[in-house]
Amino acid sequence: MIQKKGLGVSNGYSKAKAFVLKKAKVEFEHRYVTDVNAEMNRLNVALDETAKQIESLKEESLQRIGEKNAEIFDAHLMMLTDDTYKERIKYFICDERKDAVYAVDMTKNELKKTFEAIDDEYMRARAADICDISDRLMRNLMGEKDVDISSITEPSVIIAHDLTPSDTARIGSSPVVGFATEIGGKTSHSAIMAAAMNIPAVVALGEGFINDIKNGDLVLIDGREGHIYINPTEDIIKEFDEKKDRYEKEEKRLATFKDKQGVTKDGKRVIIEGNIGTPQDVDKVIENGGEGIGLFRSEFLFMDKTTLPTEEEQFEAYKSVVEKMKDKPVIIRTLDIGGDKNVPALNLPKEENPFLGYRAIRICLHRPHFFKVQARALLRASAFGNLRVMFPMISALEEVKAAKQIFEEAKQELKENNIKFDENIKIGIMIEIPAAAVNAMTLGKYVDFFSIGTNDLIQYSCAVDRINEKISNLYKPLHPSVLRLIKMVGDAAAKNNIECGVCGEMGGSRGMSAILVGLGCTNLSMSASKILRTKDFISRWTYDECKKIAEDMISAESAEENEKYFNEKLKPLTEF
Ligand code: PEP
Ligand code: MG
Numbered sequence: 001m002i003q004k005k006g007l008g009v010s011n012g013y014s015k016a017k018a019f020v021l022k023k024a025k026v027e028f029e030h031r032y033v034t035d036v037n038a039e040m041n042r043l044n045v046a047l048d049e050t051a052k053q054i055e056s057l058k059e060e061s062l063q064r065i066g067e068k069n070a071e072i073f074d075a076h077l078m079m080l081t082d083d084t085y086k087e088r089i090k091y092f093i094c095d096e097r098k099d100a101v102y103a104v105d106m107t108k109n110e111l112k113k114t115f116e117a118i119d120d121e122y123m124r125a126r127a128a129d130i131c132d133i134s135d136r137l138m139r140n141l142m143g144e145k146d147v148d149i150s151s152i153t154e155p156s157v158i159i160a161h162d163l164t165p166s167d168t169a170r171i172g173s174s175p176v177v178g179f180a181t182e183i184g185g186k187t188s189h190s191a192i193m194a195a196a197m198n199i200p201a202v203v204a205l206g207e208g209f210i211n212d213i214k215n216g217d218l219v220l221i222d223g224r225e226g227h228i229y230i231n232p233t234e235d236i237i238k239e240f241d242e243k244k245d246r247y248e249k250e251e252k253r254l255a256t257f258k259d260k261q262g263v264t265k266d267g268k269r270v271i272i273e274g275n276i277g278t279p280q281d282v283d284k285v286i287e288n289g290g291e292g293i294g295l296f297r298s299e300f301l302f303m304d305k306t307t308l309p310t311e312e313e314q315f316e317a318y319k320s321v322v323e324k325m326k327d328k329p330v331i332i333r334t335l336d337i338g339g340d341k342n343v344p345a346l347n348l349p350k351e352e353n354p355f356l357g358y359r360a361i362r363i364c365l366h367r368p369h370f371f372k373v374q375a376r377a378l379l380r381a382s383a384f385g386n387l388r389v390m391f392p393m394i395s396a397l398e399e400v401k402a403a404k405q406i407f408e409e410a411k412q413e414l415k416e417n418n419i420k421f422d423e424n425i426k427i428g429i430m431i432e433i434p435a436a437a438v439n440a441m442t443l444g445k446y447v448d449f450f451s452i453g454t455n456d457l458i459q460y461s462c463a464v465d466r467i468n469e470k471i472s473n474l475y476k477p478l479h480p481s482v483l484r485l486i487k488m489v490g491d492a493a494a495k496n497n498i499e500c501g502v503c504g505e506m507g508g509s510r511g512m513s514a515i516l517v518g519l520g521c522t523n524l525s526m527s528a529s530k531i532l533r534t535k536d537f538i539s540r541w542t543y544d545e546c547k548k549i550a551e552d553m554i555s556a557e558s559a560e561e562n563e564k565y566f567n568e569k570l571k572p573l574t575e576f
Helices: 036-081 083-094 100-116 121-125 127-142 165-171 189-197 234-255 279-287 311-324 361-366 368-384 397-416 434-438 454-462 469-474 480-495 510-518 528-538 543-554 559-574
Strands: 002-005 007-010 013-021 156-160 176-181 201-203 218-222 227-230 271-276 293-297 330-333 387-391 426-431 449-452 499-502 523-526
Touching (some): 007 189, 013 176, 036 083, 036 100, 036 127, 036 165, 083 100, 100 121, 121 127, 156 165, 156 218, 189 201, 201 218, 218 234, 234 528, 271 499, 271 528, 279 311, 279 528, 293 311, 293 523, 311 330, 311 368, 361 368, 361 397, 368 397, 387 449, 426 434, 434 454, 449 480, 480 499, 480 543, 480 559, 510 523, 510 528, 510 543, 510 559, 528 559, 543 559
Parallel strands (some): 156 176, 176 201, 271 293, 271 523, 293 330, 330 387, 426 449, 499 523
Antiparallel strands (some): 007 201, 013 218
């Protein structure tokens, strides 16, 4: 038996025979050409053929993984037709006289290096896309065929070094029940697509793992904990089957919460909403019974692009979300970039302390014309549903006033042009800087709602960079000081008679949800996959019990004391 632990990136359990996908590297000789025109023609034919193949992969995958995930192939088409990419290949052919295959390989390696050097996990993962399209193009130039996953005829677990988006699209129409790869991370395509297809998957099992496995070996995949077993013992199989059974029963039980409102055991209403990054994410929130969108991170419309989205593009995106959510509330956060989120189109200089620097509302107030484009798009979309606007990274009242002023100007412009919008649109702020939390009583007089960004609030309260692994042990959601800040915000919201939401990760941690309710939070927003289990967890406590837990925790002397309390009293109830 072989047993290994990797990173579980898509929940669930599967048991099936292994299909080992060993892809030969694209092998070629370094050749030079004299007739560069003929070589350019050869390249153009292969580019067309590659584009056609990607188009048909997109068609194949639409059904199974949905429009949003199939968009990866649009991105591939864009890369393939991108001038920088083609110009670079042309340079290697025309100036260095390399043959087309060699020229594509050179371009691939250069771009791969560039992507891998970017300080952003998502962008780094795009290196895999460059390799995928380039390898396809090189194979086409050499007249080679792709390895065919669609030849799999019986339920199988794919074992591979990595899965390209093209491979994953093929999985869609084959009886593949899980996969395990040597490399990859939470944001790699294989991970994202596995989750979209509901196929258990474990990645990052380590180089060389594939060599120990043969086609037909029995494989067990535990996508929750990231375990994989090859040719397991009877005892392991028995234990695995029990876990699988418990998991499936729990999933069925949670599904009964879909159409229920979020409410405590004694009937106190807690609105459970979803966080989204793109309009397509709304579907998952609806599928999981979300009662609204508590956070639409609008910056995702701006990232990953070389030009800024126009007012029209933004309007269409916002409108599609509010329309899909019908009359349910949709909170759209204005651009929150900087920190770990980069917008190449803005060409912002690198900073020494990006999380404390030129970011979010600070950029928008510094560039009011740019901000007004978003304001107009949001206001226009507000005519089509229950849209609310939220400003991120507020540290002081002046910022709230200035941002609202820009919205007033945008309203005026729309009125002058007879363009409809919601005159009573609600405007709220994120509370994610301790200065804002402490001053919440005053800020509450000027806004329609609060939403606590615990990810940043913890980072700034504990002075711990949220993405620095080395100090992650100091990042303490249960620090009594953090909890006291949240209580100040909850109290201020109640006094001002406004909603107090939470849209950071803490909101979606089911154990923590009871504490947050006890601290005065009225709305919890989280990724779609956490909505049902949070509704379930909340329903097991009375409001008084939540308040008691919160009181115990804010009077604790240390985070450790609270962690112990959490592990003994709350965590066991989250397990099954
Ligand atoms: C937060 O800070 O908690 C939050 C929700 O915003 P983001 O994670 O996008 O910074
Ligand atoms: Mg934040």
